[in-house]
Amino acid sequence: MPIDMNEVTFKVFRFDPEKDKKPHWQRYRVALRPGLSVLEGLLDILDHQDGSLAFRFSCRGAVCGICAMYIAGTPRLACRTQVAELKREEITIAPLPGLPIIKDLVVDMKPFFAKYEQIRPYFLADAVPGEKESLQTPQQRRALAEYIDCFLCGLCHAACPVAATDRRYLGPAALVKAYRFIADSRDGHTDARLALALGEDGLWRCHTIFNCVEVCPRGVDPTHAIQEMKRLAVWRRLAGKTRP
Amino acid sequence: MRYYPVLVIGGGLAGLSAAIEASSQVEVALLSQVHPLRSHSQAAQGGINAALANVPAGRSDDWEKHAFDTVKGSDYLADQDAVEIMAQEAPEAVYRLERWGAAFSRSAAGTLDQRPFGGAGFPRTCYAADRTGHVLMHTLYEQALRHRITVRSDWMVVSILVEEGRCQGVVALDITTGKLDAFLAEAVILATGGAGRLYQRTTNALICTGQPTALAYRAGVPLKDMEFIQFHPTSLYGSNILISEGARGEGGYLLNRLGERFMERYAREAMELAPRDIVARSIQTEIDEGRGFEGEYVHLDLRHLGRERILERLPGIYDIASHFGGVDAAVAPIPVQPAQHYTMGGIDTNADGEAALMGLLAAGECACVSVHGANRLGGNSLLETVVFGHRAGRRAATLAQGRGVGARAHIREADALVADGEARLKAISGEGPKQFPQIREEMARAMTEQVGIFRTRRGLLEAQAKLQELRERFRASSLRHIGRRFNVELVRALELDGMLDLAEVVAAGALARAESRGGHYRLDHRERDDQRWLRHTLASYTPRGPRLRHSEVRLTRWQPEARVY
Numbered sequence: 001m002p003i004d005m006n007e008v009t010f011k012v013f014r015f016d017p018e019k020d021k022k023p024h025w026q027r028y029r030v031a032l033r034p035g036l037s038v039l040e041g042l043l044d045i046l047d048h049q050d051g052s053l054a055f056r057f058s059c060r061g062a063v064c065g066i067c068a069m070y071i072a073g074t075p076r077l078a079c080r081t082q083v084a085e086l087k088r089e090e091i092t093i094a095p096l097p098g099l100p101i102i103k104d105l106v107v108d109m110k111p112f113f114a115k116y117e118q119i120r121p122y123f124l125a126d127a128v129p130g131e132k133e134s135l136q137t138p139q140q141r142r143a144l145a146e147y148i149d150c151f152l153c154g155l156c157h158a159a160c161p162v163a164a165t166d167r168r169y170l171g172p173a174a175l176v177k178a179y180r181f182i183a184d185s186r187d188g189h190t191d192a193r194l195a196l197a198l199g200e201d202g203l204w205r206c207h208t209i210f211n212c213v214e215v216c217p218r219g220v221d222p223t224h225a226i227q228e229m230k231r232l233a234v235w236r237r238l239a240g241k242t243r244p
Numbered sequence: 245m246r247y248y249p250v251l252v253i254g255g256g257l258a259g260l261s262a263a264i265e266a267s268s269q270v271e272v273a274l275l276s277q278v279h280p281l282r283s284h285s286q287a288a289q290g291g292i293n294a295a296l297a298n299v300p301a302g303r304s305d306d307w308e309k310h311a312f313d314t315v316k317g318s319d320y321l322a323d324q325d326a327v328e329i330m331a332q333e334a335p336e337a338v339y340r341l342e343r344w345g346a347a348f349s350r351s352a353a354g355t356l357d358q359r360p361f362g363g364a365g366f367p368r369t370c371y372a373a374d375r376t377g378h379v380l381m382h383t384l385y386e387q388a389l390r391h392r393i394t395v396r397s398d399w400m401v402v403s404i405l406v407e408e409g410r411c412q413g414v415v416a417l418d419i420t421t422g423k424l425d426a427f428l429a430e431a432v433i434l435a436t437g438g439a440g441r442l443y444q445r446t447t448n449a450l451i452c453t454g455q456p457t458a459l460a461y462r463a464g465v466p467l468k469d470m471e472f473i474q475f476h477p478t479s480l481y482g483s484n485i486l487i488s489e490g491a492r493g494e495g496g497y498l499l500n501r502l503g504e505r506f507m508e509r510y511a512r513e514a515m516e517l518a519p520r521d522i523v524a525r526s527i528q529t530e531i532d533e534g535r536g537f538e539g540e541y542v543h544l545d546l547r548h549l550g551r552e553r554i555l556e557r558l559p560g561i562y563d564i565a566s567h568f569g570g571v572d573a574a575v576a577p578i579p580v581q582p583a584q585h586y587t588m589g590g591i592d593t594n595a596d597g598e599a600a601l602m603g604l605l606a607a608g609e610c611a612c613v614s615v616h617g618a619n620r621l622g623g624n625s626l627l628e629t630v631v632f633g634h635r636a637g638r639r640a641a642t643l644a645q646g647r648g649v650g651a652r653a654h655i656r657e658a659d660a661l662v663a664d665g666e667a668r669l670k671a672i673s674g675e676g677p678k679q680f681p682q683i684r685e686e687m688a689r690a691m692t693e694q695v696g697i698f699r700t701r702r703g704l705l706e707a708q709a710k711l712q713e714l715r716e717r718f719r720a721s722s723l724r725h726i727g728r729r730f731n732v733e734l735v736r737a738l739e740l741d742g743m744l745d746l747a748e749v750v751a752a753g754a755l756a757r758a759e760s761r762g763g764h765y766r767l768d769h770r771e772r773d774d775q776r777w778l779r780h781t782l783a784s785y786t787p788r789g790p791r792l793r794h795s796e797v798r799l800t801r802w803q804p805e806a807r808v809y
Contacts, residue, residue: 016727017729018727035482046732046733047681048681051723052725052727052731053732054730054732055732056278057450058278058449058451059286059449060449060450060483061287061449061483061485061486061564061568062564062567062568063286063560064278064281064284064287064449065282066278066279066282102420102730103729103730106730108420109279113279117389121389122345122386122389123345123383123386125343125345126343126344127336127340127342128343131339132296132335132339132355133338133342133355133356134342134343135354135355136350137352137354138349138350138351138354140354141347144347145373148347148372149375151281151286181345184347
């Protein structure tokens with residue numbers, strides 16, 4: 001990218017199922033400024049060029065995970081992606097793959113969240129009247145620290161070649177969530193959680209390709225979580241504890 | 245048309261708390277403009293206050309000390325009975341979250357660790373590294389799944405149905421399809437957050453517009469103390485993303501261009517951990533008097549904490565500084581400036597969340613109970629959401645029970661309100677000038693410049709004139725895009741409509757209040773004036789602008805005294 005460039009082109013996927021027969025690409029010129037993120041570029045287009053462009057946004061600071069999309073060939077958060085760092089004159093922006101398109105860059109995340117709900121992602125305990133917190137050492141807490149950081153943006157799922165071809169695969173995000181509970185010293189439902197993660201569409205489908213690790217904006221390592229669960233499952237099987 | 249006994253609007257911490265609690269008694273549905281996990285609560289970093297006395301330095305802490313710190317922090321404008329409820333119920337609320345799986349950071353003994361926070365006498369703030377909001381959001385969303393609460397995302401409320409002097413439901417826009425629909429309910433809980441986007445510089449998410457608060461206002465519900473806006477001392481220069489108070493709680497310094505720890509001049513004892521209003525004004529004074537960098541910011545220096553401690557305690561801050569500011573916080577100071585952070589005022593409610601309109605409740609940042617008064621302490625906002633969200637949920641469930649036909653008797657009126665909404669959508673799809681984005685930008689600039697950290701009568705009058713001009717331009721303006729399916733421009737125009745109302749209320753309250761108290765600072769009235777102004781502002785809608793009244797501050801055991809840190 002030439003140093004003196006003060007504009008870039010956003011090549012944006014457009015599709016309105018109500019009136020378009022098929023999707024098309026539309027190019028917009030976006031003025032560069034220091035620190036410009038892809039999300040801010042899209043907001044500039046929305047406010048000053050084309051009010052019909054649809055995309056999702058909320059926190060703009062990489063803490064909510066709403067603006068996951070395909071940017072320059074990689075699943076990324078639009079708010080966390082600096083335009084200058086892409087070093088391209090033309091930036092291709094498309095919706096996350098594998099999900100129904102509502103309009104333009106907006107996809108229906110329900111199938112993604114349905115997989116998450118499949119692993120029953122919740123504690124089964126309640127507060128006990130008159131009792132304080134349950135105890136957990138800093139070391140025990142460290143075992144899940146990385147995995148609680150997942151905010152379910154869906155980037156890892158979009159980057160996973162297995163999830164792309166096998167629509168039933170639980171996928172890295174749901175499996176990380178399953179492991180978050182297993183790794184928690186307070187949970188105590190490891191067998192039941194492993195059983196949910198194991199099934200035909202579960203963790204054995206992971207081919208350790210590591211794409212999920214590369215795209216995670218939170219530094220979470222889904223592959224590691226999946227391998228840990230595989231190890232646990234094998235040892236339990238050998239010890240005769242569970243039958244998948 | 246749909247019907248639910250209890251309808252919760254907003255999927256952040258207050259809304260989820262309310263929905264979970266109400267669901268133990270009645271069927272509940274929750275509408276949210278974004279998926280609940282994208283709510284602004286997610287961005288809360290520092291922590292949640294409860295006098296647990298878990299750490300050695302906090303052994304003599306108790307709920308009364310928590311309540312006193314909150315009252316003093318509020319510059320004595322908080323209602324003390326509400327503060328007492330919050331401080332008393334805090335431990336129970338935190339234990340509940342922990343038992344539901346919230347991964348709080350731990351002390352060596354395995355109990356919940358507690359860190360020092362601004363304006364607090366003891367380390368009282370429970371936290372999950374610097375991602376407390378994220379951790380609590382996921383915990384409560386998980387429990388909402390467990391309790392099988394109906395959640396509808398991508399719905400935006402556009403009006404409140406009032407019949408027989410009571411809230412009977414809402415009309416909402418299905419953003420995905422662009423269709424309007426009526427939701428009848430025996431009780432509606434607004435839990436829709438603050439209005440940070442009234443300001444150009446704000447730490448708030450792009451969705452924090454306060455638009456539903458404005459709907460309540462238009463429905464005749466008074467808003468309380470809206471002139472009290474919190475400016476956070478440390479937002480990242482440029483994007484104004486929040487840099488947690490936890491960074492100072494962990495020992496970070498504030499430095500000006502001359503390398504001075506300038507807080508010494510403003511709060512000799514508390515230094516960087518003075519309450520937010522004081523630190524924000526101190527930073528702005530340094531910048532205004534030429535001791536900032538590039539006339540825009542000061543430095544937050546964490547280097548002496550060491551990389552290991554920074555990464556252990558403040559991983560999110562480290563990431564934000566590096567990713568959005570291009571700064572490695574372990575080797576360079578972070579450039580920070582004050583930015584709008586919190587809306588202390590809101591829908592006037594009692595301690596069970598009930599607003600003046602029967603059947604309408606509010607909780608969290610959109611409500612004003614009031615526990616924050618003129619200035620909120622860090623760690624009290626998350627607490628407010630879970631304590632008062634829970635209480636509002638319980639009250640709403642009680643109100644909903646035994647109403648018989650209740651709201652369902654008003655199907656015809658609901659249909660009429662949907663038709664009104666359709667007419668309104670048609671009206672802004674006309675041929676007028678396409679000015680909505682410009683109007684929003686001009687409003688936000690006027691609010692930051694003239695209704696910001698430092699206020700004067702003259703500036704406030706100018707802001708009022710500007711807001712009036714913007715309202716007229718808004719009335720004449722139209723959308724560029726009239727398609728209904730996921731029309732973001734339409735959503736933003738509806739938000740702007742509400743924001744212009746709220747901006748007017750903030751400016752009017754700030755102009756009337758001829759004193760300085762907490763987050764409201766008048767350069768032409770620099771002292772607190774308890775004689776005239778130890779009272780709440782109540783603003784009610786009229787077509788000619790807000791009508792202001794006042795109500796008494798409820799004092800229980802603490803008489804106002806000078807606020808020194």
